[in-house]
Amino acid sequence: MREEKQRKIVDAAMEVIEEHGFEKASVSQFVKRAGVAQGTFYLYFSSKNEIVPAIAERILTEQLKRVQERAGESPSRKELLHALIDITFDITEEYKSLISFCYAGIALYYSFERWEEIYRPYYSWLEEQFEHLRSDKKIAGNVALAYQVNYTVGLIEHGAESYYLSHTAAGDRKEMKKQLYKFTKQALYA
Numbered sequence: 001m002r003e004e005k006q007r008k009i010v011d012a013a014m015e016v017i018e019e020h021g022f023e024k025a026s027v028s029q030f031v032k033r034a035g036v037a038q039g040t041f042y043l044y045f046s047s048k049n050e051i052v053p054a055i056a057e058r059i060l061t062e063q064l065k066r067v068q069e070r071a072g073e074s075p076s077r078k079e080l081l082h083a084l085i086d087i088t089f090d091i092t093e094e095y096k097s098l099i100s101f102c103y104a105g106i107a108l109y110y111s112f113e114r115w116e117e118i119y120r121p122y123y124s125w126l127e128e129q130f131e132h133l134r135s136d137k138k139i140a141g142n143v144a145l146a147y148q149v150n151y152t153v154g155l156i157e158h159g160a161e162s163y164y165l166s167h168t169a170a171g172d173r174k175e176m177k178k179q180l181y182k183f184t185k186q187a188l189y190a
Helices: 002-020 027-034 038-044 048-071 077-094 096-109 112-135 145-164 173-189
Strands: none
Touching: 002 027, 002 038, 002 048, 002 096, 027 038, 048 077, 048 096, 048 112, 077 096, 077 112, 077 145, 077 173, 112 145, 145 173
């Protein structure tokens, strides 16, 4: 029940912020949309700013869930890379304004250590997948596992963000994803 109320508040905040922007959004709007009492917000968050990492965590949790569903239990290296790239592009497109907001909010209100905490479940799951692929000699093991995972996620996110957030990537989405797959594959298997 408690987690359900928190989820409702975060969902409502995401909607309100998308509609009005963070500065014009209020806690009152969040709780009204969530259908909970004003004081309920403060059981979970000490201030409006506290919603920033909760939104980032919600988006990344959704991304991990979709990647896991798409990749399956023991994905091949091809299945895993395609799942990571496809889902990262889909999530970035779907939540582009909130992702930009989260980057700004985390940088403004929180340390990058908080950002790493949010990513920890995603990194941990991916480390397990990479470890399995390393044991089958499907990816190279000459780079420390934690770095390999971090760099892979960073590279794929950079590709999606270049396309959807900064619009610095030229070409169509399909070709960009194809090139990103080829590059990432080479980096992991060299």
